[in-house]
Amino acid sequence: MEIQPKHPTSPVRSRIMQSVGQKDTDIEMRLRRGLWARGLRYRLHRRVSGTKPDLTFRSARVAIFVDGCFWHGCRQCNKAPKSNSRFWRDKISRNRERDVQDTLRLEADDWKVLRFWGCEIRSKLHQVIQRIEEEVHP
Numbered sequence: 433m434e435i436q437p438k439h440p441t442s443p444v445r446s447r448i449m450q451s452v453g454q455k456d457t458d459i460e461m462r463l464r465r466g467l468w469a470r471g472l473r474y475r476l477h478r479r480v481s482g483t484k485p486d487l488t489f490r491s492a493r494v495a496i497f498v499d500g501c502f503w504h505g506c507r508q509c510n511k512a513p514k515s516n517s518r519f520w521r522d523k524i525s526r527n528r529e530r531d532v533q534d535t536l537r538l539e540a541d542d543w544k545v546l547r548f549w550g551c552e553i554r555s556k557l558h559q560v561i562q563r564i565e566e567e568v569h570p
């Protein structure tokens with residue numbers, strides 16, 4: 433991400449948010465198609481334990497989150513703007529904090545939580561699906 437927004441409310445910011453959001457949606461779609469092809473049937477964005485995992489497998493009590501590399505602060509990919517980056521850093525750290533809380537709440541309710549980075553889904557979808565399958569059909 434090379435663009436450096438001058439002000440948090442600038443149109444640049446909303447363009448960035450939009451384009452990152454679209455990429456994340458593509459990644460989620462890839463995962464969903466892959467799971468579907470393996471015969472794994474999930475529920476989409478169902479509310480459980482006060483949060484909404486991207487995918488849930490109810491009977492196996494497995495919750496899946498797809499963490500977009502930008503918004504969730506993937507250390508391997510994150511190229512947040514270096515200047516004027518306070519806005520982004522704050523937002524990303526709030527997201528990360530919420531991710532931790534969501535995971536803990538689900539685990540306390542006896543859910544198995546799997547989180548995958550966007551880049552993992554992009555570069556090794558097969559392993560990601562295998563990992564999910566192991567939990568859903570052990």
Ligand SMILES: [Zn+2]
Nearest residue numbers: 501506509551
């Ligand atoms: Zn990443």
